Amino acid sequence: MEVLVFLVPLALTLGLMGLIGFLWSLKNGQYNDLDGAGWRAIADDEPTSGSASLGVRLEGHL
Amino acid sequence: MQATRDFSHYVRHLGSGLSHIDLAVEGVNCAGCMSKIERGLSALPDVTLARVNLTDRRVALEWKEGTLDPARFIDRLAELGYKAYPFEPVHAEAVETEQASFLLRCLGVAAFAAMNIMMLSIPVWSGNVSDMIPEQRDFFHWLSALIALPAAAYSGQPFFRSAWAALRARRTNMDVPISIGIVLALAMSVMETIHHAEHAYFDAALMLLAFLLAGRYLDQSMRRKTRAVAGNLAALKAETATKFVGADEISVVPIAAVRAGDVVLLRPGERSAVDGSVIEGRSKIDQSLITGETLPVKAEPGTAVYAGTLNLSSALRVQVSAASEGTLLAEISRLLDNAVQARSRYVQLADRASRLYAPVVHTAALLTMLGWVAFGSTWHDAIVTAISVLIITCPCALGLAIPAVQTVVSGAMFRTGVLLNSGDAIERLAEVERVVFDKTGTLTLPELDVTNAADIPQAVFELAGRLALASHHPVAAAVARAAGARTPLPGIEELTGQGVRGFINGQEVRLGRPSFCGADELANEILCRDPEASVVAFRHGETRHVFAVRQRLRPDAAGAIATLLKAGIHVEIVSGDREPAVRHAAQSLGVHQWRAGVTPADKIARIDELKRQGVKVLMVGDGMNDAPALAAAHVSMSPVSATHLSQATADLVFLGDRLAPVVAAIGFSRKALRLMRENLWLAVVYNLIAVPLAIAGLATPLVAAAAMSGSSVLVILNSLRAHRGAREFG
Numbered sequence: 001m002e003v004l005v006f007l008v009p010l011a012l013t014l015g016l017m018g019l020i021g022f023l024w025s026l027k028n029g030q031y032n033d034l035d036g037a038g039w040r041a042i043a044d045d046e047p048t049s050g051s052a053s054l055g056v057r058l059e060g061h062l
Numbered sequence: 063m064q065a066t067r068d069f070s071h072y073v074r075h076l077g078s079g080l081s082h083i084d085l086a087v088e089g090v091n092c093a094g095c096m097s098k099i100e101r102g103l104s105a106l107p108d109v110t111l112a113r114v115n116l117t118d119r120r121v122a123l124e125w126k127e128g129t130l131d132p133a134r135f136i137d138r139l140a141e142l143g144y145k146a147y148p149f150e151p152v153h154a155e156a157v158e159t160e161q162a163s164f165l166l167r168c169l170g171v172a173a174f175a176a177m178n179i180m181m182l183s184i185p186v187w188s189g190n191v192s193d194m195i196p197e198q199r200d201f202f203h204w205l206s207a208l209i210a211l212p213a214a215a216y217s218g219q220p221f222f223r224s225a226w227a228a229l230r231a232r233r234t235n236m237d238v239p240i241s242i243g244i245v246l247a248l249a250m251s252v253m254e255t256i257h258h259a260e261h262a263y264f265d266a267a268l269m270l271l272a273f274l275l276a277g278r279y280l281d282q283s284m285r286r287k288t289r290a291v292a293g294n295l296a297a298l299k300a301e302t303a304t305k306f307v308g309a310d311e312i313s314v315v316p317i318a319a320v321r322a323g324d325v326v327l328l329r330p331g332e333r334s335a336v337d338g339s340v341i342e343g344r345s346k347i348d349q350s351l352i353t354g355e356t357l358p359v360k361a362e363p364g365t366a367v368y369a370g371t372l373n374l375s376s377a378l379r380v381q382v383s384a385a386s387e388g389t390l391l392a393e394i395s396r397l398l399d400n401a402v403q404a405r406s407r408y409v410q411l412a413d414r415a416s417r418l419y420a421p422v423v424h425t426a427a428l429l430t431m432l433g434w435v436a437f438g439s440t441w442h443d444a445i446v447t448a449i450s451v452l453i454i455t456c457p458c459a460l461g462l463a464i465p466a467v468q469t470v471v472s473g474a475m476f477r478t479g480v481l482l483n484s485g486d487a488i489e490r491l492a493e494v495e496r497v498v499f500d501k502t503g504t505l506t507l508p509e510l511d512v513t514n515a516a517d518i519p520q521a522v523f524e525l526a527g528r529l530a531l532a533s534h535h536p537v538a539a540a541v542a543r544a545a546g547a548r549t550p551l552p553g554i555e556e557l558t559g560q561g562v563r564g565f566i567n568g569q570e571v572r573l574g575r576p577s578f579c580g581a582d583e584l585a586n587e588i589l590c591r592d593p594e595a596s597v598v599a600f601r602h603g604e605t606r607h608v609f610a611v612r613q614r615l616r617p618d619a620a621g622a623i624a625t626l627l628k629a630g631i632h633v634e635i636v637s638g639d640r641e642p643a644v645r646h647a648a649q650s651l652g653v654h655q656w657r658a659g660v661t662p663a664d665k666i667a668r669i670d671e672l673k674r675q676g677v678k679v680l681m682v683g684d685g686m687n688d689a690p691a692l693a694a695a696h697v698s699m700s701p702v703s704a705t706h707l708s709q710a711t712a713d714l715v716f717l718g719d720r721l722a723p724v725v726a727a728i729g730f731s732r733k734a735l736r737l738m739r740e741n742l743w744l745a746v747v748y749n750l751i752a753v754p755l756a757i758a759g760l761a762t763p764l765v766a767a768a769a770m771s772g773s774s775v776l777v778i779l780n781s782l783r784a785h786r787g788a789r790e791f792g
Contacts, residue, residue, distance in 0.1 A: 004198070008205065012178060019174040026166060036116030039093030 066312075069132040071319040072148035076124070080110060083132050085121045086149040086294040087139065090114060095144070102142045103135060118290045120149060149297040150318065158286045165282055168217035169275040175213030176268040179206045180767075183265040187764050196258060203255040203262045210248060210264040217271050218244055220278065236416040236461055239423060244270065247453045250446060263453055266766040273774045274461045281465040281485075284472045288481045292715060295702055303335045304328075306379070320382055328378040331534030334371045339364060342379040348372040348536075370686050370705060372536060376558050410486050411735075412464045415742050419460060423749075427451045430757045443759075451756040454766050455749050459773035463741030466781035471734040474785045479717040480727045487713035490697040491728060492735035493678045497626060498669065498695070500683035501637035501647050506613040507719060508684070508703040510540035513595065514588070514610045522607055525566070526600040529554065529573045532562045537598045538573060540611045561598075572601045576608060584608040594643050615647065622721035623651050631728070632677075636660050636668055638687050665691035682724060684708055699724060732788040741777045748773040 030037070074082045090096065096114045099121060103112035111124035123135055132148065139146040182202045189199060218241070225237035244267050251262040301317045304327040312327055317335045320326065325341065328334050346358040349371050358374055361367065367380050431448035435441060472482050482488070499505050515523065527545020530538040532554035538561075551571075554564035561574010572578060576585035579599035588597055588610045595610040616622075623633050635656035637644045644658035657668065669691050672679050681688070681695035684704035692698035692711045700712035709715055716723035752769050755761050761769075 004201075008182075011181065012205070012209070015174060015178045015181075019170060022170045022174075023167060026163060026170065031163075031166065033115040033117045036096060036114060039096060039116065043093055043097050 066314070067133040067136075068307075068313045068315045068319070069136075069148050071316050072150055073132055075127065079127050080124050081127045082122070082124050083135070084149045085123065085135065085139070085146045086297040087114075087119055087121055088145040088294075088298055090116060090119050090144065098142060099139065099144065102138060106130065106134065106138060117287070119294055120290075121146070145298065147297045148316070149293065150316075155286070155289050155293055158282070158289060162279070162282045162286050165220060165275060165279040168220060169272065169279050171213050172217035172268060172272040172275050175209050175217070176265065176272045178209055179265045179268055182206050183763065183767075190260060199260070200255065200258055203251075203264075206262060206264040207252055207255055210251075210268055214244060214248055214267060214271060217275060221271075221274070233413075234417060234420055235413050236419075239416060239420045240270075240274065240461055242424075243267075243452050243455075246449050250449045254446070261763050263450070263763050263766060266453055266763055266770060269767060270770060273770070277462040277465040277469075280469040284469045284476075285482065285485065288472065288476055291476075292481050292483070292709075295717075296706070296709070301335050301706065322382050324382045326380050326382060328367070328373045328380050329534060330373050330375055330377060331536055331539060332373055334367050334373065334380065335369055336380065336382045337366075337368050338380040338382040339366050340378050341381045343377055345376045345378050346374040347378075348374055368686075374535060410464075411489050411738055411742075415460065415463075423452065423455045426455070426753060426757070433757075434759075447756070447759045450759075450761045450766070451753060454752045454756045454761045454769060459745035459748055459770075459777045460742065462774055462777050462781075463745055464738050466778050467734050467737045467741065467784050470781050470784040471730050475714075475723075475727055475730050478726045478730075479723045480730075481715045481717070482713070483710075483715060484713045487697055488731045488734050489738070490678075491680065491714070491731035494631065494680040494697060494728060495678045496632040496634060496672060497680045497682060497724075498634045498636050498672075498691075499653075500681075500685060500688050501635055501639050501644055502613065503684040503703060504682050504688075504701060505619050505635065505647060505651065505721070506615050508701070509543065510536060510596070510611050511614040512541055512544040512609050512611055513592070513614065515544055518607050518609070522600065522602065522605065525571065525602060526573055526607070526609070529562060529564065529571055529600070530598075532556060532564070533573065535598075537596045537611045538562070541573070541598060541609050566602070569603045570601075573598065575599065579606060581606040581608050594646060615650065616719060616721045618720045618722050620651050622725045623653060625725050626728075627652070629728075636665055636691075638662075638665075638685070662687040662690050666694045669694045680728070699727070729788040730784070733786065734784050736788075737781060737784050741780055744777055744780060745773065748776075 025031070069083070072083055076082050087099070090099065093116075096116055099114050100112050103109055103121070103123060106125075108126040108129040109123065110126065111122065113122050114120070115122070121139075136146050136148075182205055186194065186199055186202050188194075221237045221240050221244070224235065225241040228235040228238060247263045247267040251264050251267070254262050302314050303317055303320050304312050305315050305320060306325045306327065307313045320336055326334075326336060326338070330345065340361050340363050342363060344360075344362050347361045347365075347367065348358050349368065359365075361373075361378060367378070427448045430451050431444045434444035434447055439447075468485070468488060471488060475482065518526075523545050524547065527542045527547030528549060528551050530542035530545070531547050531550040533539070533556060551564055551566065554562050556562045557574070557578070559575075560578045561572060563570060563572040563574075565571070576582045576597060576599040579601035581599035581601065584606060585597045585599060585608045588595060588608055592610060592612070595612040598609050598611060600607045600609065626633055632655070633653050635644060635648050635651075635653055637647075637656070637658055638660055639658060641658040644656050648654070648656040657664075660668070665688065669679055669681060673694075673696070678696045681692050681698045682700070683689075683692055683698070684701050686705045686707055688700075689705075689707045689711045692700065692708055697714075698712045699714045699716060700708045702709070702715055702717045704712070704715075714727060716727070748769070752761070755765065
């Protein structure tokens, strides 16, 4: 059962990392625009010629 | 005189050489719009940030200070096809955003703690029936305490604060029993852990916090969403004034930037946005929004002009006065203040429930303790059992019963076009027995409309509409709007007080007074049939036509009122307008009770009279003169076209041209109240089952956790039914 000394702190550290991650994302304003964030994931960053045409195609579908 | 637009009022200087502005944008609803706007604005030189918020429908812009005029962004967005206007965050919205993010932080902490404690609790529960040694159990309990205590201290703040505030004011609310339950559960668990006992309730306390915070956060975020939409609508109304910045130099500024003593220009066809007095020019003005008098009044130097006044014939220079100079607006503000103070604080259903709940539960816990002692148990065991009664009855389902319904129903109302201004409006709206409508702008559409469009040939109508675009007169504007005219005719001249004229293919066209077009006979014919209408004549060569223009009832007004009457709700019209106009509207809507020519003070008097008779009144109104009555009524509603003051006073705001949202809102709130009561009963039934178990000393942490989450899920599922309104309001 000595393994508990190792496993329990490990589990709690992992949980704490999750919490810190959540608080960090909250502070960063990542929950301010939940609708927009979903669409940004599939949009292109740089308006190069190739991606611009994709942007137009996307608009056509929406 | 060409006016420049001055938006400097909205610009924030961030330091480090950057300026920031927030714009509300209309019609952004997809990813395509988002990237189009961001690319379009980023392409402007010196713009450092252009970011669309799709949830709030806003754009945040930053640029190098002094290089760009904010008006440029609005023009750019107009080129892209979006209407935009600078947005000034109101204080209430900023506070709510801050609260929402605090609740979310608390929820994150509580959920993290609840999950990790549960991870430690399950081995303890299963270990208790198998082979866990007491040292291991104590180790797990201490670890749980290590997580639970700081987490509860942080994430319990919303409850502890509210409970403390209530107790200090010698009141009680739902947060008092919640706080007592949580604190006692944690304290007892620590004591039990110190004494190497078998049971600790850290998991139950934290799970309770997580559930309750989830309910509150959802409620809060729904309210924040509605407020953001309302804020955008207010911004897009773009209430501006044309201010003199030099002797003959004018600039369009937002109303918030106009100060007392400034001189503003009031063009014909414009509504004044300020209170003041005329210092130059002669014109006719329409004060109907303020006094209800629909006949125009003469304005000359010295005449008082109020916000909401419509200038009819020629330009005026108005000196702005402060609101405290004995103007009508000041009188209305005074009535409004009185009404707001007199409004009895409505006791929310949740607080009423907790007033019953807390004494009953706390007495039950006390009796349990005394009972066990009387039957020969030790004090320690008796106290532990009593506290377990408090823990298991801790109002998890009770705490969720109302916010869960509110969240679902405010979402449903939002989709039908009703925005909630105040949190407890749903409960008050459900109790409504009588609806008092204002007429102008509430039962009727806010804009004038052509009533005899069917009698006029399409080609003539179109031509008249294009000609009408050249005129500033509101009646002409109604013709242009009804004709859907977009391209003005070239070379049109306006004759003040007469009309507009020009030439088309060598033939003269005129639009204006009947005498100006030689169409007096036609006009008289129309006026005999409908004395309330305004007329405007049109002449093209020898063809003459007369347009009858009047306020038109909202398209579904009759249907909406019939639905209300069928549901047993009385309907009444109280209007500041003249008697014939009100009688006509009342008759065509089938409303038997109506009052005409009512002043703002009389409107309040009528509401108070109904109040004294014990009638719960919903006031629906839009004008400045309705604002005090809106505040005095049990619950109030405004159309989105209402004046700023009325909209800020009303509990609910409805969108669009139809009255259906008013009826639907009553239906939704009735259903919601029914579900809230059902949820409270569910919580009571849950307690009837759980409390005997706890009194008998059988409420182990496992039973507590299962019972709590079970009842919460049941209440949430029941609340989801609120997305459909009551049947009789279809």
